[in-house]
Amino acid sequence: MTNNLRLWHRLMFVLLVHSGVVLGSELWPRINGGQSQCYPVQTKDKVSGAKGLLCLRLPWQDPKTLTVDIHIGSAGWELNDVFVWLGSNETDLPYDVEDAWATANFDEFTYTHKRVRERKISIQTSLLNDMGFACPNRATEYFAAVFATVKSIDGRKSEALEIVKSPTESMSDAANLLPYTISCQRFSRSQIMPRPVQSINGQSTSAHRRQLQDCPAYPSNTVFNLTEAEMSKVSYAIKLNMLVTRSEAGLMSKVRKEQKDNYELFNGWCDLNDQALVAKPKDEAVCYACFMGTNGLNPLDGIQNLILSSSLIGDCMVRNGYTDAYNTSYRDDLRCKIDECVQSCDDGLCPLVLSGHSQGGAAAIAAAIDLRHYRPTTITFGSPRPFMVTDDAPCTDLNAEQHYRFINTDANNYDSVPYGTLSGSSNFGQVFLLDDTNWPIGYPGFNADQTRDPQSSALHDRGQYEDKILAIMDRGCFPVPAAPWGQGHYCHYDDECFGNCIANTCRDEANY
Numbered sequence: 001m002t003n004n005l006r007l008w009h010r011l012m013f014v015l016l017v018h019s020g021v022v023l024g025s026e027l028w029p030r031i032n033g034g035q036s037q038c039y040p041v042q043t044k045d046k047v048s049g050a051k052g053l054l055c056l057r058l059p060w061q062d063p064k065t066l067t068v069d070i071h072i073g074s075a076g077w078e079l080n081d082v083f084v085w086l087g088s089n090e091t092d093l094p095y096d097v098e099d100a101w102a103t104a105n106f107d108e109f110t111y112t113h114k115r116v117r118e119r120k121i122s123i124q125t126s127l128l129n130d131m132g133f134a135c136p137n138r139a140t141e142y143f144a145a146v147f148a149t150v151k152s153i154d155g156r157k158s159e160a161l162e163i164v165k166s167p168t169e170s171m172s173d174a175a176n177l178l179p180y181t182i183s184c185q186r187f188s189r190s191q192i193m194p195r196p197v198q199s200i201n202g203q204s205t206s207a208h209r210r211q212l213q214d215c216p217a218y219p220s221n222t223v224f225n226l227t228e229a230e231m232s233k234v235s236y237a238i239k240l241n242m243l244v245t246r247s248e249a250g251l252m253s254k255v256r257k258e259q260k261d262n263y264e265l266f267n268g269w270c271d272l273n274d275q276a277l278v279a280k281p282k283d284e285a286v287c288y289a290c291f292m293g294t295n296g297l298n299p300l301d302g303i304q305n306l307i308l309s310s311s312l313i314g315d316c317m318v319r320n321g322y323t324d325a326y327n328t329s330y331r332d333d334l335r336c337k338i339d340e341c342v343q344s345c346d347d348g349l350c351p352l353v354l355s356g357h358s359q360g361g362a363a364a365i366a367a368a369i370d371l372r373h374y375r376p377t378t379i380t381f382g383s384p385r386p387f388m389v390t391d392d393a394p395c396t397d398l399n400a401e402q403h404y405r406f407i408n409t410d411a412n413n414y415d416s417v418p419y420g421t422l423s424g425s426s427n428f429g430q431v432f433l434l435d436d437t438n439w440p441i442g443y444p445g446f447n448a449d450q451t452r453d454p455q456s457s458a459l460h461d462r463g464q465y466e467d468k469i470l471a472i473m474d475r476g477c478f479p480v481p482a483a484p485w486g487q488g489h490y491c492h493y494d495d496e497c498f499g500n501c502i503a504n505t506c507r508d509e510a511n512y
């Protein structure tokens with residue numbers, strides 16, 4: 001193999017890959033502008049049309065898929081062998097370019113290899129499946145190296161093609177020409193940031209095997225799994241909940257202006273007490289409608305939470321404070337935009353996600369009943385109980401199976417808002433208790449609406465919800481199990497544990 005490879009001229013790119021960033025537009029090549037790097041190439045024997053560019057780009061649309069696009073602009077040449085290595089440490093890669101083909105033991109490293117006869121190829125590498133990577137946190141660094149060989153179309157000696165070298169005239173320094181950073185973080189794709197040039201000359205080339213970063217084991221009592229697609233919805237929902245919150249993101253008119261280019265569709269409304277938005281991301285055929293929580297600055301809005309009277313939506317009696325938070329002056333506009341968004345998918349039915357934090361969650365629930373013909377997924381974070389259930393209003397019109405109720409916890413407390421004890425109100429759906437590890441997500445059961453004490457309003461903070469959800473996304477282990485907590489986990493109620501909750505600790509019944 002090595003001998004064969006040496007017949008072709010070698011081109012090597014080393015990409016330093018660490019936390020921080022991602023993508024821009026789809027136009028390429030664009031030298032140093034962000035997403036691609038091009039090398040001028042020429043032939044010594046003046047093959048006509050052989051001058052051109054060899055370009056490489058890393059679209060990083062999905063945090064767990066590395067896409068390497070390589071394009072050779074010289075008419076007389078094709079790509080031949082392409083290798084992509086990944087590592088979690090620079091020493092995981094075969095760095096010494098001059099020696100790499102001669103000495104690299106390819107099996108020493110994890111790589112993807114494609115043999116091609118094309119002028120332009122796209123290689124997709126799954127960090128999880130092909131490379132066995134998890135993405136444990138936002139600070140994790142990954143390193144990637146791409147090797148490509150080229151071959152003349154008419155079989156001329158390939159050595160004739162050479163890279164016009166970088167000013168340093170050192171092949172090793174070519175490694176520094178592609179200092180891209182890529183990230184496991186789904187949402188910070190503002191731009192590709194050039195990483196400060198690091199000298200890699202003198203780096204040891206001794207093989208240093210990549211450590212596999214394993215996902216935690218699945219608990220045997222997993223009740224159900226939250227798929228990656230579902231968790232992606234949850235993470236978009238919590239992000240969009242930030243944009244709909246006036247005290248954090250500002251007035252909706254400003255947010256709309258700032259965000260409209262970042263989404264395929266973005267609309268937002270506000271009135272005195274409430275704000276809502278409808279958004280469809282560019283990379284996901286899903287429609288999100290998010291509702292603002294209590295506007296702490298406006299006492300009138302806080303009062304919405306305390307209104308005890310109720311109105312029917314479908315067969316659900318919803319407390320008027322929350323009905324009003326949905327039944328706003330802009331409700332009809334909002335519904336039109338949701339219709340338009342849902343119909344914008346090829347099959348005419350994009351999935352619809354309704355979401356909100358705090359009072360916004362209850363408004364999302366009211367919307368979910370009103371829009372039940374779309375069979376929406378409702379994702380709430382620390383939502384209060386919105387329903388007054390009676391014999392006449394059993395509330396079967398809420399699709400509770402797809403109502404995901406995230407509730408923040410720590411060892412001592414529960415978010416106080418979901419369990420506020422306003423006069424017999426209730427809630428339905430899948431209860432997900434967030435702790436600091438979220439493996440598994442605590443699952444006391446379907447419709448497990450019992451009041452949990454002690455409570456703390458500090459745990460109601462939207463930012464805490466966001467941090468926990470993003471930590472789950474960053475870990476990159478899917479599906480995420482939801483299960484009663486296991487032996488040794490904190491607890492206050494039996495339904496939180498696989499066994500019993502004894503002295504605030506889950507105990508496996510078998511041991512007691």
Ligand SMILES: *[C@@H]1O[C@H](CO)[C@@H](O)[C@H](O)[C@H]1NC(C)=O
Pocket residue numbers: 089090091208
């Ligand atoms: C990479 O590996 C080398 C050698 O094992 C080690 O000294 C170095 O600290 C590692 N770097 C990082 C960033 O983990």
Ligand SMILES: *[C@@H]1O[C@H](CO)[C@@H](O)[C@H](O)[C@H]1NC(C)=O
Pocket residue numbers: 218222223224225478479481
């Ligand atoms: C959850 O997913 C894991 C990993 O794919 C699988 O082993 C387990 O059986 C699944 N459990 C349920 C309840 O779906």
Ligand SMILES: *[C@@H]1O[C@H](CO)[C@@H](O)[C@H](O)[C@H]1NC(C)=O
Pocket residue numbers: 311312313323324327
């Ligand atoms: C929603 O608001 C309209 C007026 O804007 C009102 O006629 C209607 O009764 C309200 N619906 C509910 C359920 O409160």
